[in-house]
Amino acid sequence: MPPEPTVAAVSEAQGDRKAAEKAEVQTYFETKGFERWNRIYSDSDEVNKVQRNIRIGHQKTVDAVLAWLVQQGDLEGLSVCDAGCGVGSLALPMAQLGASVAASDLSAAMVAEAERRAREAGISAERLHFETSDLESLSGRYDTVICLDVFIHYPQAAAEEMVTHLAGLADKRLIVSFAPYTPLLALLKGIGQLFPGPSKTTRAYQLREEGIVAAATAAGFNPVHRELNQAPFYFSRLVCFERA
Numbered sequence: 001m002p003p004e005p006t007v008a009a010v011s012e013a014q015g016d017r018k019a020a021e022k023a024e025v026q027t028y029f030e031t032k033g034f035e036r037w038n039r040i041y042s043d044s045d046e047v048n049k050v051q052r053n054i055r056i057g058h059q060k061t062v063d064a065v066l067a068w069l070v071q072q073g074d075l076e077g078l079s080v081c082d083a084g085c086g087v088g089s090l091a092l093p094m095a096q097l098g099a100s101v102a103a104s105d106l107s108a109a110m111v112a113e114a115e116r117r118a119r120e121a122g123i124s125a126e127r128l129h130f131e132t133s134d135l136e137s138l139s140g141r142y143d144t145v146i147c148l149d150v151f152i153h154y155p156q157a158a159a160e161e162m163v164t165h166l167a168g169l170a171d172k173r174l175i176v177s178f179a180p181y182t183p184l185l186a187l188l189k190g191i192g193q194l195f196p197g198p199s200k201t202t203r204a205y206q207l208r209e210e211g212i213v214a215a216a217t218a219a220g221f222n223p224v225h226r227e228l229n230q231a232p233f234y235f236s237r238l239v240c241f242e243r244a
């Protein structure tokens, strides 16, 4: 009989798997994924029907966040961390509304494109600062921390840990969006029909909302606004939290 694996060996193996998955996601978003998502998050006509629908659904999520933030008060001077900013779909309009935004992404290609778009829009580097960084390495304190459609790359436990980490950077608000777990979506994903992310090339995780909310609550945040933003091929649950 082979020896039982020790706790240390199991946790080392889990750590290796996490690192391998992250490297896979990073490679994807530096190459094929960058090209795909840069097209989706633009007004390019070079998108297929699925990608066009993802674009529409994602814009609903961005618009919902902007509308909720504006409803909370003036964005002028608000310090915001946009964690996993992609090509800046949310970071740019927030800066244009007066927020002071620190935006970061694991992919240097995404960050370079976001910087290009910011320059093109005439947004100053003081107003909108970019950095290539994974979520885990982020530090500092912000009024509001936002992480949209990034948790698709995190299994449940890791996503909850990340909520705890991001909550530790937020003074007032934490805003996250993720593909929600529902039995129907799980079934459709299982048969390869429906998924709001890079399903064909990286692993994708649907998350249980109660776990995400429990992690934020334990970190001192209450959910104050929730909505489901959707379009065919895009499902994203948005949850806005405020410090209790």
Ligand SMILES: C[S@@+](CC[C@H](N)C(=O)[O-])C[C@H]1O[C@@H](n2cnc3c(N)ncnc32)[C@H](O)[C@@H]1O
Residues within 6 Å of the ligand: 022, 025, 029, 037, 041, 083, 084, 085, 086, 087, 088, 089, 090, 104, 105, 106, 107, 110, 133, 134, 135, 136, 147, 148, 149, 150, 153, 197
């Ligand atoms: C589907 S895009 C969403 C981008 C942006 N939040 C938005 O809504 O426009 C997912 C982004 O998450 C980034 N990402 C994935 N894993 C990450 C990690 N561990 N740390 C930071 N960024 C990550 C990818 O590089 C990609 O730009």
